[in-house]
Amino acid sequence: MSDVGEQLMHAEEMRARAADFVGQATAGNRLPLDYSEASLRLVDFLIDGLRKHGADEARVSGVLAGLGAYVGEVLVRRAGATWIDFDADQRAYFVQPVGVRMPDGRVWSPLGKVRNCFEAGSRRESLRTFYLTLHGRSRRSRGGPGLSPMPPS
Template sequence: MRSQAAGFVTRVTARNRLPLDYSVASLRLVDFLIDGLRKGGADRERARETLFGLGAYVGEVLVRRAGAVWEDFDADQRAYFGQPVGVRMPDGRVWNPLGKVHNRFDTGGPTESLQTFYLTLHGRARRVVA
């Protein structure tokens, strides 16, 4: 997933000069990008690759800033989360950044903010070296 996130950032920043720098603050930009897809009339299928890239990016922010590690979900987790991968936090909790991006796209609004998701996330490491 790390390479997925890096490839997405390379493609998006080359064309648009977006400051996707894996910072917590950049998650607000992810919120705006998803809102723009919704307002632009994209349906989930047309936005599928972009949403996957944004989900990989959000997960990578969790890896770099919160001490998470990427993890392939087992069959039960895949059924529950609806995604093949997620992240495991230092305290053992499992989170689904790909699903969180889809939730933001589907419902929008501040209750599904990716930046708020990070800031209220349980299980973060206190200090992570990126």
């Protein structure tokens, strides 16, 4: 399992992980990580920066996990998703311990989507495009990755 899975993440701690990441990433910087859909362009840019500087995935594993938590929290706040702990089949499929369930029941892995973006580059795997084309979003945004969808269990 990936480094993220080895950290034994649980759904109930993902909001706090995202907030911790935002706090660390914005300390002393003016990064607009405001949980908006538009902020996902910045996440794409940050991941591209890691790739362009030749960062090894193992070395930036914690940053990728933080970005995945942030992306998932954007889905929770803006698309009506809910953090969930994956069951055994979902963990095997997504190779991640947690993900989000959309209002229509579809399940996605924002942590996996961030890793895919890092591996392929945002020209091929944009997180903002992922959000904009995401199936299962609620029609009404709530104010305040994955890989392919998996049917609800």
